Amino acid sequence: TQLLEQSPQFLSIQEGENLTVYCNSSSVFSSLQWYRQEPGEGPVLLVTVVTGGEVKKLKRLTFQFGDARKDSSLHITAAQPGDTGLYLCAGGSNYKLTFGKGTLLTVNP
Amino acid sequence: DTAVSQTPKYLVTQMGNDKSIKCEQNLGHDTMYWYKQDSKKFLKIMFSYNNKELIINETVPNRFSPKSPDKAHLNLHINSLELGDSAVYFCASSLGTRSGNTIYFGEGSWLTVV
Numbered sequence: 119t120q121l122l123e124q125s126p127q128f129l130s131i132q133e134g135e136n137l138t139v140y141c142n143s144s145s146v147f148s149s150l151q152w153y154r155q156e157p158g159e160g161p162v163l164l165v166t167v168v169t170g171g172e173v174k175k176l177k178r179l180t181f182q183f184g185d186a187r188k189d190s191s192l193h194i195t196a197a198q199p200g201d202t203g204l205y206l207c208a209g210g211s212n213y214k215l216t217f218g219k220g221t222l223l224t225v226n227p
Numbered sequence: 228d229t230a231v232s233q234t235p236k237y238l239v240t241q242m243g244n245d246k247s248i249k250c251e252q253n254l255g256h257d258t259m260y261w262y263k264q265d266s267k268k269f270l271k272i273m274f275s276y277n278n279k280e281l282i283i284n285e286t287v288p289n290r291f292s293p294k295s296p297d298k299a300h301l302n303l304h305i306n307s308l309e310l311g312d313s314a315v316y317f318c319a320s321s322l323g324t325r326s327g328n329t330i331y332f333g334e335g336s337w338l339t340v341v
Contacts, residue, residue: 149327160231160317160332161270168327204268210326214283217270 122218130224141207142189149210231333233318250318259301262317
């Protein structure tokens, strides 16, 4: 069974701070996705990374896929209250997506 | 138009009852899923269908029976509901079965078994 460990599980910061969320596994994935879920809604895709070492930027969000395709990180610069939500990483292989347990981020104004 | 829509959004029912959750997607996708999210927010795949054919069945009790009448619909029927079935159930779809495809989720169906 492939497992994805996310850390930290909970994160509460002030507006303007930077943060990094980690997603680690002992398994190799063909792709790694990050989703954000807001209360009462379904997860929404933020990014997909497929190449080891790949870095993608989405405005203030920077995503990195580890060289060995076993881990990933999400860095948010100058966090805003609108960034509040549950961040889920998901590793893809064998036609299946395995989700981590998520990082619940709260950005306080 | 909502891309993936599921009904009902909220469902409160007694133990032992049978209930169904319906799901429809208007994205023209070939692949549909049911995911379960527990109280700790852990999202786990239950079933995956591709072109109406079951391709993933993740050790789900056989009280749960998915049905796909066509590519745009994947309904979930649950027999003899138990307290532990309380969770949020998400329907989702994607263009195909490749693991890098974007998965589009519905808004979830909040099931409470009392």
